Amino acid sequence: EALANQIAAGEVVERPASVVKELVENAIDAGSHKIVVRIVDSGLSLIEVTDDGSGIEKEDVTVALRRHATSKIKSSEDLFRIRTLGFRGEALPSIASVSELTIETSVAKEESGTKLIAKGGKITSLEPLAKRLGTKISVANLFYNTPARLKYIKSLQAELSHITDIINRLSLAHPEISFTLINEGRTFLQTAGNGDLRQVIAAIYGISSAKKMREIKAFDLDFEVSGYVSLPELTRANRNYITLLINGRFIKNFALNRAILEAYGNRIMVGRFPLAVISIKIDPHLADVNVHPTKQEVRLSKEAELMALIRKAVNSTLSEGVL
Ligand code: ADP
Numbered sequence: 673e674a675l676a677n678q679i680a681a682g683e684v685v686e687r688p689a690s691v692v693k694e695l696v697e698n699a700i701d702a703g704s705h706k707i708v709v710r711i712v713d714s715g716l717s718l719i720e721v722t723d724d725g726s727g728i729e730k731e732d733v734t735v736a737l738r739r740h741a742t743s744k745i746k747s748s749e750d751l752f753r754i755r756t757l758g759f760r761g762e763a764l765p766s767i768a769s770v771s772e773l774t775i776e777t778s779v780a781k782e783e784s785g786t787k788l789i790a791k792g793g794k795i796t797s798l799e800p801l802a803k804r805l806g807t808k809i810s811v812a813n814l815f816y817n818t819p820a821r822l823k824y825i826k827s828l829q830a831e832l833s834h835i836t837d838i839i840n841r842l843s844l845a846h847p848e849i850s851f852t853l854i855n856e857g858r859t860f861l862q863t864a865g866n867g868d869l870r871q872v873i874a875a876i877y878g879i880s881s882a883k884k885m886r887e888i889k890a891f892d893l894d895f896e897v898s899g900y901v902s903l904p905e906l907t908r909a910n911r912n913y914i915t916l917l918i919n920g921r922f923i924k925n926f927a928l929n930r931a932i933l934e935a936y937g938n939r940i941m942v943g944r945f946p947l948a949v950i951s952i953k954i955d956p957h958l959a960d961v962n963v964h965p966t967k968q969e970v971r972l973s974k975e976a977e978l979m980a981l982i983r984k985a986v987n988s989t990l991s992e993g994v995l
């Protein structure tokens with residue numbers, strides 16, 4: 673099982689940013705209102721995620737480190753109705769197998785919390801802890817026992833920007849949650865958690881950019897599309913500033929990106945891209961998220977219909993006030 677975990681780690685935890693993503697998604701799944709992420713050495717020395725979510729019950733803390741021990745799927749039927757972000761029960765065991773992992777957690781209904789320390793996936797300490805609602809997971813010395821993986825991390829600067837990107841996307845997906853990213857003791861990002869998406873956009877892209885974003889909204893029988901897109905005067909040289917969310921999950925989808933660009937048409941120059949945060953609500957039956965362990969690619973039924981709806985939503989906002 674130790675080997676299986678390390679193999680799975682190769683897929684699930686490719687780099688520090690994937691660890692950040694899995695830990696923060698767990699914090700989101702736990703119903704947190706406030707999530708604080710601390711990073712040292714682009715995550716290689718330390719990734720620490722503190723949340724105020726439901727916590728993990730005493731008897732479940734060691735279970736969480738076992739492979740496929742997800743608390744989030746009760747039946748195979750559930751696999752087709754995935755609403756939570758995690759569902760494979762692979763992340764924690766994988767991360768634990770390639771790091772020194774500490775879990776500090778408490779739940780409301782228990783007298784005390786639990787502190788677990790594991791090294792290379794082996795539990796080295798398990799003791800009670802003064803109660804403090806929620807969970808703090810620290811991942812120290814990532815990839816210390818997988819030198820090949822460590823070697824593949826070439827630039828600390830690039831790793832840090834991957835991490836920032838993940839936190840940005842998750843903040844955009846969850847304006848109702850307050851996110852803080854602290855790098856080497858300095859606050860990189862802080863969102864209010866008051867539900868206001870425009871404020872999150874301002875925190876990430878700056879206030880003047882946020883002022884050049886316009887709201888979009890459209891729906892049909894299958895989809896609901898909402899969010900913000902930039903005025904044609906505000907563009908960037910790459911598509912990284914386009915965030916697509918399906919049922920609260922950040923996804924990559926080439927066709928939907930194209931639909932957005934088609935709506936801008938010749939309002940923007942070739943090679944330039946708008947800023948956009950587009951949230952799509954859809955019956956989970958119409959989106960297959962179970963394609964890859966990192967869960968970013970989504971297979972969509974009725975893709976053409978959704979493209980048309982996005983084109984319409986973006987186009988009608990861009991045309992507003994223009995006679
Ligand atoms: P998954 O998210 O796919 O269920 P993980 O390996 O990411 O699997 O996590 C294993 C289990 O640990 C989760 O199902 C959940 O019960 C528990 N867990 C992990 N992180 C947290 C957290 N921050 N708060 C509460 N429970 C957590």
Ligand code: MG
Nearest residue numbers: 694698758763
């Ligand atoms: Mg998870």
